[in-house]
Amino acid sequence: MNETLSKILGGKQGAIGLAILAAFIMIVLPLGLDPFRLGLIGKYLTYAFVAVSLVLLWGNGGILSLGQGIFFGLGGYGMAMFLKLEASDPVSTAIQSTPGIPDFMDWNQLTALPWFWEPFKSLPLTILAILVVPTIFAFLIGYAMFKRRVGGVYFAIITQAIALILSILIVGQQGYTGGVNGITDLKTLLGWDIRSDSAKYVLYYVNAGLLIACILLSRYVLSSKFGMLLLAMRDKEERVRFSGYDVSNFKIFIFCLAAMISAIGGAMFTLQVGFMSPTFIGIVPSIEMVIFAAVGGRMSLIGAVYGTLLVNFGKTMFSETYPELWLFLMGGLFIAVVMFFPNGIAGIYEKYAKKVPFLRKLSEETPKAKKAEAIPAAPVETKEAGVKA
C-alpha cells in the first residue's frame, strides 16, 4: 500500500474500523430504520463532526474547547442564510412591506438586506463562507490566546464565554439574525426541495460521506509528524518549544481545523433539519459535544462517532419518557466515563474485544503491529557507519 494512503486509512486495523463504521451508517442504519428515525440519525451524525474535531483538539492536542458550538453554529447559520434568501424570493414574500427579504427582517422593520447577507445569495460564496468564516474566527481567537500562552482551564472558560456572548448577540440582533427563533422555514436548495423523503436520503448520504472524509483527513493529520507533535505538546509543551517549534502555531492550526470540521457539521445540520437557531451555539450544546467525544473515547476518531450516536439515542429515549431526568443522567454519565473509562467506548472495545474470538482476530497484534510500523529498520549503510564510528 502506498504510504500516504496507508497513513490515511490508519493501516489495516484502522481501515477495518473505518469500513465497519461506514457499513454501519451507510448500509445497516438506512436499511433498518424508517425515514423519520434515519433523519434523527442524520442529525446526530452532524454532531459527530464536532466530536471528531474534539478528538483532534482535546484528545490529541490537550486543548479543551468548551465552545465548539460557536463553529457548528457559524457553519449552520451560513447555510441557513443561503436557504433563507432562496425561500424569500419576491413572489413568495409579496405580502411583506419589503418583499424579497427574509420575513423576520420585515417584522423588524428592516427595509433592505444587510450588507453581510449579500454573499449568501450565491451558493459557491456560501460554501466558501461556511468553511472560511469559522476558520478565520478560530484563527483570531487562537492567535489571541495561544500567542499569549493562555491554555488549559483559562482557554476552556474563554471559549465558553465566547459561545455565550455569540448566542446572546444572535438572540439580541433579531432583525439581522432571526433572534431566538433562529432561521426557519427553509425549503429548497437551488430549487431542490430539501424536505422531501428522497432529498433526506440524499442529504443523509452526503453527510455520512463528508463525515468519513473528515475522519480520513483527521487521520492523515494525526499520523503525520504534526500529530506526533500534538501528543508531545500535550505531554511536555516546554520540551517541544525548546526543541525549536513555535508551539502556538501548531495550536492555532489544530484549533482552526477543528473549527472547520465543526462548521461542516453545522451546515449539514441546517440542510437536514431545516432550520438553525442560537440554541446550538450556547454553553449547553458546546458542553454536550465534549461529552459525546468523551463517551466515544477522546483519542478515537471513530469512537467519537459511536459516542455521539449512543448519547443522543439515550437522550432521545430518556427525554421522551423522563425529560427532567436527562440532564442529571448526562452529567452522571460524563463523570462516570471520566472516572472509570477515560478512553470511552474505544477504550472498552480495546480492552474487552480481545475476549470475543471474532473481534480478537481483528484487534490481535494491534499494539505490536502499530509499534513495529512506527519504527523502521535501521538502514543498512548506517549500521555499518555506526560500527565504524
Next chain:
Amino acid sequence: MSNTDFVLAVEDLTVSFDGFKAVDKLNMYIDKNELRVVIGPNGAGKTTVLDLICGKTKSTAGSIKFKNRELTKLSEHEIVRAGVGRKFQTPSIYENLSVYQNLEVSYPKGRGVFGSLFFKRSDEVVAQVYKIAKEIMMEDILHTEAALLSHGQKQWLEIGMLLMQEPELLMLDEPVAGMSAKERDQTAELLNRICQNRSVIVIEHDMEFVKKIAHKVTVLHQGKILAEGAMDKVQANEKVIEVYLGH
C-alpha cells in the same frame, strides 16, 4: 561589544525577580569545543543562567551573544534554531511516545506547521535516529514506551533528543541526577564524546563526575561568579571551599 571568537559570550547579564537579583552582572565566555561545568550551592542561580540563555527567562540587563548573534531579543524557538539546545533539570521527555518517536520528533526538519504535515520519513531521518540511539546506548530499546524507562535512561534520551538537532551549544542541567555509579561513568564518556565538535555547558553537583568531564569550572554564588578556572585550582580556592565544597 565587538565580535569575538567565543561561541558564547555573556556580558553583564542580570535578572531581577521583584528586586531579588538571581543573576547579577555575570560575565562568562565559552570557547569552541569547550566543556564547561558550572557548580555552586543550591539557589546560586545556575538554572537561571541557562533559562536566560535559552530564552525561558528574559534578562533585565546585559547581553548574550551566541556566535556574535544577540540572543536576548530572540524567542525560544529561534534560539534553538540558532543552534542552542537545553536539557531541563528534571528529565523532560514525551512519556506517551516510544524512544524512536521521541528522537524522530526532535529531528530539525518539518518544524513549521505545514512542514510537519508533509514531513516524510526519509532514510536520512532514520539513519540519524539510529546514530543517536547508538550514541546514547538505547538502540536496542527503540520501541519501548518512554514512560517505562529508568530515570537514567530518561536523562540520556533527553540528551539524545537534543543531539538530534546537532546543536553547536548544548546546555545540560544536572544530567546525572538520579543515576547509578555505572550510569554516571557512562554519561561522562558520553559527554566527552559529544563535546568533540560542539560546546557544552553542564551544571552539576557531583564533584567526582565534574572531575571526569570538566575542561574548566565556573563557581556561581548568589548570582555572581566566585571563581573560574581549572578544576584543581578551583577546588583549592578558599572562598569556594567556604561557600560550597566545605560541607
